[in-house]
Amino acid sequence: MKIAMVGSGYVGLVSGACFADFGHDVVCIDKDQSKIDRLRDGVIPIYEPGLDALVEANVKARRLSFTTSLAEGIRGAGAIFIAVGTPSRRGDGHADLSFVYAVAKEVGQTLENDAVVVTKSTVPVGTGDEVERIIAASGCKHKVSVVSNPEFLREGAAIGDFKRPDRIVIGAEDEFGRETMREVYRPLFLNESPILFVSRRSSELIKYAANAFLATKITFINEMADLCEKVGANVQDVSRGIGMDNRIGSKFLHAGPGYGGSCFPKDTLALLKTAEDYDSPVRIVEAVVKVNESRKRAMGRKVIDALGGMDAARGKQVALLGLTFKPNTDDMRDSPAIAVAQTLADAGVTVKAYDPEGMELAAPLMPDVQMTTSSYEAIEGADAVVIVTEWDAFRALDLKRVKELAKAPLLVDLRNIYRSEDVRAAGFTYVSVGRD
Template sequence: MKIAVIGSGYVGLVSGACLSEFGHQVACIDMDAGKIQRLKAGAIPIYEPGLEDLVARNAGAKRLSFSTEIADIAGAQAIFIAVGTPTRRGDGHADMTYVHSAAKQIAGALKDYAVIVTKSTVPVGTGRAVERIVRETNPKAQFDVASNPEFLREGAAINDFMRPDRVVIGTDGERAKEIMRQIYRPLFLIDTPIVFTKLETAELIKYSANAFLAMKITFINQVSDLCEKVGADVHDVARGIGLDGRIGGKFLHPSPGFGGSCFPKDTRALIQTARDAGSPLSLIEATLDFNEARKTQMAERIVAALGGKPEGKTVAVLGLTFKPNTDDMREAASVTILPALQKRGIKIRAHDPEGMEEAKKQMPDLDYRDDPYDAIDGADALVILTEWNSYRSLDLDRVKTLLKAPIFVDLRNIYRPAEMQAAGFQYSSLGRTA
């Protein structure tokens, strides 16, 4: 089957590469000529494990191509819209500018029947808006609209696409349903649940899923604070409740707060959609408020570890991205925490295995180091902000020797308090007492 994907960002590139791996003929189209040129040359603009090899293999097999020409949608039976939907400045709504623009471009180039599929994360009503735009632009167009939200975790996106928990497809047209079944036929063969719904339902499923996971993160972070007050261990609490099949253990790990390209943006958009509909979601509003406050609280925790006298101190920070196995800096905790420390007179030496180039765009005045031990050498304290695997097995004797003082602030709880105390560190973590 011939498929076109409009947008070659994170979602579009991963989706296009994976669909071509299914055996489909996929054209990824993006208006950024520089990006397309780099992709044609084999340069991947994002860090995602396994993506470079996947793109190279399918491009080499002539199943995956890259173009700036919207006319290349000709003959495609399905056209996926996978463009950005950032938070709109000023009101928290998702900015639909790129989606609407893509719909107009598709309408102008559409000659034969196709399913126009929104892959971007979009608010309820977007599919109907796309349908209206296409009909107004090209009254003779033959098409159906479908919503097929992505559920890709950065750092594990290829596995999530190839072996998903479920595939959600919202559409009213029987012809569209059959085409979508054929696209995802390889997943039918491994008994992946394919959930067909109304258009609006599929759109709301995506936002609801992300909001629920964000709420779960905030819940365990609040419990973590309570654990510190009463002498409990948050990891034992998380395990104890996570073994309940109704709850599950995922997303019950204390952290400096959630970030990334999805949870903050999608919770804001869902909040605004609910308010506009006259059905506010107070739980999600509280989730977002607490998450923003938590990042500031983490900065104060670091200051407290320095004895409350931060002026002139140097802190080594390991991990800048919002999670490991990605170079994504969007709304990472570091973007709030580190400038707050700098305002208190703290000098920051930073290391991240993949995220430093992106971090420099947002925090150009940090002292970036290519090696974690170089960042630690002579610092007054060490802070772990992102749980990269390479930080889980630091040479603790070397770390202690390099630090001016053995202050170790672990905001991802990747070490054990008793072991760190026995090693001679003043160790601070989340929701646990020594």
């Protein structure tokens, strides 16, 4: 089947490359000429392990191509995926659907054959209804089924998630849509990947509900970590103890500086706005959003306290290791490191930082931070070393070398990636989250 993927960002490019690897003929479409030119030259605009090789192989096999022309890209396509951005709308937190609706209008004006239009972007409940209306109002004379097919990709593990998914959710209102989507995902039938067919509105809500639930788990264990510090318990023991209950599960129960990234912050806000519009408040999610935002700056204050308080911290130097919101990505969106660095800078602390992939995107977001070329360059002369993102490169630092380079042997581990006894045995003062 020919598949058109409108939008060549994170979701569109990963999905397009994976569909091509399944054997489909995929055209990725983007209005950004420079991005398309780079993709044609084999330059991948995002960091995702394995994506460069996957794109290269499928371009070479002529199953994957790139264009700026939507009319050209969708010509003859049986499925047209909309995978454009839906950021939080400035000022009110609603999802900005202008890109989705613009694509729907152009598809309706240029479509030359029957097709299924699939919203892959994360969109509020009812968006598919509006997409359907826009296509019809644009004068389209062909049979069109509008389907919801949310993505559940983890940055840093997206290719594996796409090819070996927990589930595939498809919201369709007619058999044409359902049958076309069965054909799109037919290669995964061999892996017995579960496909859940639901209504379009249910599918749209599933994505938001899933992300809100995971954000709630993260926020819950972070609050338990704070309580552990007060009562003398170990949050990692608590996490293991409750995670062994299969009704709860162990994933997303790792205490840290709060969630960030491209999904959880904007999707929880969008869910709140949807609930508000329908006069059905979701109080738990409201609390999650509030607690998570306050936690990021609280982690900055935790570092300041470790330095001896506000007065003692002023004029000192801190090494931040890790800037992206999670490892194995260059994504800086809503990264806790931004708030941690700003809190430190506001307190008069000099901040030097290193991240394996994120510094180019981090630099304009963190103008007060000095970017370095290695962990050890950031550590040199530091009064405290702070681990913000759990990159593998930070899991086995040479503590002897760290102690020699740093001005003071203080390690603040906001991801709990070290054993306290090992760090203290190396002569450090060690501060972690939810542990002694």
